[in-house]
Amino acid sequence: MADEKKLTTRKEDFSAWYNEVVLRAELADYSPVRGCMVIRPNGYGIWERMQRALDDMFKATGHQNAYFPIFIPESFLHKEAEHVEGFAPQLAVVTHGGGKKLEEPLVVRPTSETIIYAMFAKWVQSHRDLPLLINQWANVVRWEMRTRLFLRTLEFLWQEGHTAHATHDEAEEEARRMLGVYRDFMEAWIAMPVVTGLKSDSEKFAGALRTYACEAMMQDNKAVQAGTSHNLGQGFSKAFDLKFQAESGNLEYAWNTSWGTTTRMIGAMVMTHGDDNGVVIPPLLAPIEVVIVPIYRSDDERAQVLEKAHAIMSSVHEWERRRPGRLRVHLDDRDGVKPGAKYYEWELKGIPLRLEIGPRDLAKNQGVLVRRDTREKRPVNLDTLGEDLSDALIKMQDDMLVAARERREANSIRGKITYDKFREVMDGDGAFVYAGWCGGRACEDAIKDETKATIRVLPDEEFRSAEAPKTCLKCGKEATAEALWAKAY
């Protein structure tokens, strides 16, 4: 009976485990529209916290929010040849409006480069108008063949930054700077370590000069691309006539960047930290950080325990000592639900800390504090509770990042590896494999065909092996780069 309530174990079927966690933790639902999902309040609360944190980081780097239309004239996409070629198969197109056939079809934005740079062209005249740093929070549509909750849906929520600069180098710096912002966010807030680096040409954004990405490892050792940043060069500015008069007096085309990250991060969070009891939300992202579960056997005890619980709740504002903002505390005072049932429910939903208080505790002026990630239980003094909770949340946030990083490193292979061994690893549990690469598309494609593994990124210096492989993993020729190989979502 109890077994029925257990989640599918991850080793048997990670996909099934993931779906079950997402659905049962009430993060999302399948929508009546094929390939779409409905984000439930629990899931949206996490997204809101991600959004707020990222938005602050964007503001701090000088970006402003704006909003552009969901419909883009089809001709706009055709102005940049590579871009339309890349996105054409994934477009949703509106052909009718107000009961009449439209003269020109409207594309539901799959990304907003074209309409945004069309507007930028009107806004920019002088080098003094640059850099132009804009971000938009929006939903976009890509007609994917296969979809998956949070990770790949037809419609998804994201943030897309778009900038224009006077020189290539400034654009390049911006693209790399925003990649760094993503990495900081993912490590500090999601407690999810990422490998950053350059994408190979085959995985480059359609229309970009260079694409950078953050790659995170999930518990089935597959990679998730959690955020990307592109140096778009001058392709779009030439297509949309985005010109400015330089100090020299000459008219020059601007250099663009774009960068985005999505609700996919919620999926990545689930697959990074979740366990067989459900989601584990890093404290900074948890809509509720602490849930108080009162325990009582009689009306008298109930009154007593709840009074104390309310006292704790109302002293929340005094607990701001070591952290910004208020502690987000919820008292689960539902009658008729046994404490054990409440424990399981809040664990499934991933609430970081649980405080149990019952008559036995009150007698000792203490409570029992339980950590979601380690399930470690310990008594805490109710007089110093605020401090204790703050410290525990900070520690949990840090520990989760360390644990995730250790797990990733334990499943990473650096240095020499034969191709046979590589195939064996990819056929089995998978891994992050850092291996030499000659830069040839033929090798890349052959490896993908034979192992399903792809180049996630050509990693930044700090992720490169001390003794980087000298030869290509596949053909044995001299290596021109070290690539991070993994199977990906």
Next chain:
RNA sequence: CGGGACGUAGCGCAGUCCGGUAGCGCACCUGAAUGGGGUUCAGGGGGUCGCGGGUUCAAAUCCCGCCGUCCCGACCA
């Protein structure tokens, strides 16, 4: 679009082979007791059996067609 599985109450399923007018668990509502790791008992509400057609006295069940979903590939954040 190829290969598999499936569509019956909010969710998970049984019933389909062998036709007889719909059931189980969870959830939900009412009442009482219970309460330190998934409570118990009693009562109750809820279903055009994916859609359309056919066979039959009678279809969730058999036949034909369609639609949709999930998983595995190709595509992708």
